Amino acid sequence: MDLLVTLLIILAKVIGLTFVVVLPLVPISVYFERRFSAIIQDRVGPNRVGIPLTLLGAKKDFSFFGLVQPMADGVKLFLKEDFTPSHVRKAFYWLAPALTVVPALVTVCVVPFGSDIMVNGVAHKLVIADLDVGPLFVFAISSLSVYGITLAGWSSNSKFPFIGGVRSTAQMISYEIALGLSVVPVLLYFGDLNLSNIVEHQAANGWLLLPLWGNSAPWSNGGDYTAWLFWIPAVIAFVIFTTSIFAETNRMPFDLPECETELVGGYHTEYSSMKFAMFFMGEYAAMVIGSALVVTLFLGGWSLGFGLDAKIAELSVAGVGIGGLVHMAVFMAKVVAFILFFILVRWTVPRFRYDQLMRLGWVIFFEAALINVFLAALVIAAPQFGAISTAGGLALLAVVTGALIWVLKVSEKKAVPVSI
């Protein structure tokens, strides 16, 4: 009986958080994308599709800012002809769309959506699997989604998709390194790989990028400036991490695998109907999860901040603690705000050239993330080091950074095209 209840709770969490909370965010962010791009380009965008009340005899249709548009889009994609070209490698061609969607949705299971919900005196965490290796799990599973894109490009058996697939493989492998290295300072600071613990720590002691209350503020912890000094490596890590997430999700400044001016449609040129839609679902789901991860690691996850979280957690209606739901709403608001930032960047920044993209990943981000790891370690170790050792470490770091920049400058000058 107990086992059955546990299983039911797990099932409810899986279905609730994955298919009720995250999956609907995908069509909604498509709608946001269309409306937001329209605002940026001084257009109107899709604002008409609503509930057709005139069919039922009413005077006016009910168009709620076109919010039914995502549904219409979904229905359209379902009803389109699902055409499989005769020249494709069938098994891989069918497998590829699934391989892009599934990893993105599996990573949902380690994201903490809110604080505990109290039901009958038992606290239920709003996270499907409270793993001790949270960020690593997300990196590992989302690194599998590269197979989907690569296979789509290859199995289409046609030139442009193939180039798109190869580009995407090279790009995703390159930026995975920067992604993994940039998050090391954050994990050093928290000393924990459990995302729930990381968020709880931030709720009590200030967000990583906003260390203003709890133990991180110098006026309440006896003049310890570590948390404030850590703000510098944290911001560097945040910039590298966010940009690498853009690259991993193949979003606009980095959407070379599917850039339509060069490759028709890139890896999904030969796809139609729902299989085509699944690539889009995968991209947007990866965007939602990427935003959720950035919010969790850097921006306090579900915490409202300013020391209010303990009070929110105590809220309850009719014996059921609803603090967790309030926290969940805060989390979703932050994630949606970050998705809007994704969209803003897409419609603002022009696309990179491929050599610029590789240079940014390997030459700038890789080195910057490495130096950042040492800087973060120095900031964390400074209180135990004493002044002399810290100054020595800083000098060493400055010398290494200078040497790296010098080597980059020199190698840049030599890189004139060699005549063959």
Next chain:
Amino acid sequence: MPLALFWFFALVMLAGALAVVSLRNPVASALSMVASFVGLAGLFIGLNAFFVGIIQILVYAGAIMVLFIFIIMLLDLKTEEKRAPKLAPVLGGLGIVLAFTIQLVGVLSKTPDKAHEPLDLVAASAAFTERSPGISSKLKEGHLPDVNLIGDTLFNGYNLPLQIIGVLLLVSTIGVVVLSKRQSA
């Protein structure tokens, strides 16, 4: 871990491994290898070795096999598919499998068949009270911090070998760059 999950992941791993050698299409073989790695990672996670399992997926399935597939796709697959398996490699492979099975039977027959004892985490926490209070407090809660323990073992117990391996990898990376840049000189 529930027995059913063990059998599931073991089956995924073995089926993947069999498919690697029996399928004719190299891309299908490489993908079966990924499936095999994922099954193996599942087994590791079932043993509470979360870190090892996740690294298995991250490094082998997510990085190394992607490069393999990347290279395979640039090859001409038609000639690979036509190639008939030769007798000597097949016999050699079977021989290795046979030798491994004999060794496994030998080891298992000598292992005493006794019930599994749960780890005494609270007793183990005493060893870490001085060196790492974080690990110690987690062990006292009856929680196995496998990432912290692996880090502790690597950086406290085997620091020098770890650094030597790091230098070795760096040397090989530089060597590859030097070798591949040679023709432009």
